[in-house]
Amino acid sequence: xxxxxxxxxxxxxxxxxxxxxxxxxxxxxxxxxxxxxxxxxxxxxxxxxxxxxxxxxxxxxxxxxxxxxxxxxxxxxxxxxxxxxxxxxxxxx
Amino acid sequence: xxxxxxxxxxxxxxxxxxxxxxxxxxxxxxxxxxxxxxxxxxxxxxxxxxxxxxxxxxxxxxxxxxxxxxxxxxxxxxxxxxxxxxxxxxxxxxxxxxxxxxxxxxxxxxxxxxxxxxxxxxxxxxxxxxxxxxxxxxxxxxxxxxxxxxxxxxxxxxxxxxxxxxxxxxxxxxxxxxxxxxxxxxxxxxxxxxxxxxxxxxxxxxxxxxxxxxxxxxxxxxxxxxxxxxxxxxxxxxxxxxxxxxxxxxxxxxxxxxxxxxxxxxxxxxxxxxxxxxxxxxxxxxxxxxxxxxxxxxxxxxxxxxxxxxxxxxxxxxxxxxxxxxxxxxxxxxxxxxxxxxxxxxxxxxxxxxxxxxxxxxxxxxxxxxxxxxxxxxxxxxxxxxxx
Numbered sequence: 466x467x468x469x470x471x472x473x474x475x476x477x478x479x480x481x482x483x484x485x486x487x488x489x490x491x492x493x494x495x496x497x498x499x500x501x502x503x504x505x506x507x508x509x510x511x512x513x514x515x516x517x518x519x520x521x522x523x524x525x526x527x528x529x530x531x532x533x534x535x536x537x538x539x540x541x542x543x544x545x546x547x548x549x550x551x552x553x554x555x556x557x558x
Numbered sequence: 559x560x561x562x563x564x565x566x567x568x569x570x571x572x573x574x575x576x577x578x579x580x581x582x583x584x585x586x587x588x589x590x591x592x593x594x595x596x597x598x599x600x601x602x603x604x605x606x607x608x609x610x611x612x613x614x615x616x617x618x619x620x621x622x623x624x625x626x627x628x629x630x631x632x633x634x635x636x637x638x639x640x641x642x643x644x645x646x647x648x649x650x651x652x653x654x655x656x657x658x659x660x661x662x663x664x665x666x667x668x669x670x671x672x673x674x675x676x677x678x679x680x681x682x683x684x685x686x687x688x689x690x691x692x693x694x695x696x697x698x699x700x701x702x703x704x705x706x707x708x709x710x711x712x713x714x715x716x717x718x719x720x721x722x723x724x725x726x727x728x729x730x731x732x733x734x735x736x737x738x739x740x741x742x743x744x745x746x747x748x749x750x751x752x753x754x755x756x757x758x759x760x761x762x763x764x765x766x767x768x769x770x771x772x773x774x775x776x777x778x779x780x781x782x783x784x785x786x787x788x789x790x791x792x793x794x795x796x797x798x799x800x801x802x803x804x805x806x807x808x809x810x811x812x813x814x815x816x817x818x819x820x821x822x823x824x825x826x827x828x829x830x831x832x833x834x835x836x837x838x839x840x841x842x843x844x845x846x847x848x849x850x851x852x853x854x855x856x857x858x859x860x861x862x863x864x865x866x867x868x869x870x871x872x873x874x875x876x877x878x879x880x881x882x883x884x885x886x887x888x889x890x891x892x893x894x895x896x897x898x899x900x901x902x903x904x905x906x907x908x909x910x911x912x913x914x915x916x917x918x919x920x921x922x923x924x925x926x927x928x929x930x931x932x933x934x935x936x937x938x939x940x941x942x943x944x945x946x
Contacts, residue, residue, distance in 0.1 A: 467702055468811070479714035486717065487824075488714045488715070488716055488717045488718035488824060489717055490716075490717050490722070490766040490767065490768075490769065490770075491712070491765065491767040491768070492704060492705070492710050492713075492765075492766050493762070493763065493765060493766065494763065494764070494765050494772075495679065495680060495681040495706075495707065496681060497681040497704065497706060499704070500704040501769070504704045506700075506703050506704060506705045506710060506713075506714065507714075508714050508819055508824075508904065516819065516820055517699070518699055518700050518703055518705060518714075518819060520703045520704070526767070531717070531718070531721045542702065547755045548702050548703070550703075556597065558794075
């Protein structure tokens with residue numbers, strides 16, 4: 466249910482995939498076999514106003530800055546779904 | 559202030575098991591032992607108990623506890639959400655029960671084997687799903703990115719806090735050094751006899767960079783604590799009552815356990831700001847009246863953030879407040895005098911309440927000079943206790 470209007474209808478909206486790093490952390494421990502460490506987890510404030518949690522890729526952990534502009538990429542998982550991750554604007558790959 | 563609750567109830571007994579890394583017995587047995595100890599402290603038998611309260615992520619079944627202890631009739635029971643954030647809400651529920659007459663003697667308890675059993679901080683096996691009543695529904699959006707543990711969730715808030723207010727790992731370290739100082743002289747503490755200096759903290763390995771090092775984390779602990787609550791009127795017959803001056807809870811939209819990631823401003827614990835309004839503004843109790851604070855320190859950053867949200871210092875000023883020595887025994891606000899969850903152990907926050915009671919009774923390991931009023935904050939729920 467929508468907490469604002471209590472509507473029950475859902476819709477899909479295409480987003481720009483662009484946003485800024487609101488916060489982050491470089492995770493070192495404990496380690497799960499499913500991830501590569503150090504692992505950068507971040508909260509991204511998308512340009513459309515939605516905040517999501519994701520990983521930062523294409524950047525060294527020491528170079529991450531709050532406020533930096535990032536854009537989405539999709540990476541495969543060990544299941545069928547791809548997940549959105551984010552890379553800094555201007556990074557290659 | 560909730561009508562009719564102020565000073566209406568009292569803590570008349572506290573009890574605990576030993577705190578360890580491997581209790582070697584079930585949570586139900588640990589809870590039973592702690593409750594028996596608390597009832598003995600209160601001078602009451604199990605037949606006097608007619609209320610039970612705990613909070614989520616406690617594996618003890620109320621029905622098993624009743625059977626284990628031989629409680630003849632339970633008239634009132636409840637269990638709060640928010641995990642350890644609910645650890646002081648047990649006093650709100652218990653006080654409301656005894657003030658209304660719904661129950662006469664309520665036992666609040668928490669038992670866990672957080673080290674030898676299911677470790678809160680473990681990463682393995684958590685990716686699949688969240689569990690009911692865990693208060694971590696939004697974690698399904700965190701697990702796919704490797705944010706698997708409370709430290710990883712809280713680190714996102716803590717990094718933002720550091721960024722906004724210019725707080726450093728050394729600032730967290732100064733708080734930890736104080737906690738370890740208290741723990742070093744508390745025989746019940748995991749870190750008894752093991753004080754550290756700031757360089758030790760800075761040399762401890764990163765858990766989540768740039769905010770949480772190993773020494774910033776609480777101790778996964780096995781054990782149980784229990785508290786016996788009755789009406790203030792009935793407590794006058796008790797040997798050593800401590801008055802529940804007030805107790806309150808506040809949980810805001812989009813708050814979960816250790817994961818407020820969708821609140822607008824993560825540099826301020828605004829749920830704790832709301833809690834402080836209930837504890838202070840609604841009661842007329844002044845922050846200056848607080849002689850001792852026990853503050854939920856699952857990780858050191860939330861100790862600083864709660865000090866600010868509770869209003870003991872301005873936003874971003876906890877680092878200076880701590881550097882001035884104010885959390886120490888001679889400071890303006892002695893804090894977590896048992897060593898806290900970081901130094902003593904992590905009985906999911908309720909061992910902080912026991913320390914507040916011991917300080918007000920005058921029999922704490924690190925006894926302060928005649929404290930009269932203590933605050934206990936678990937960020938979402940809190941209480942103010944007073945010597946009668």
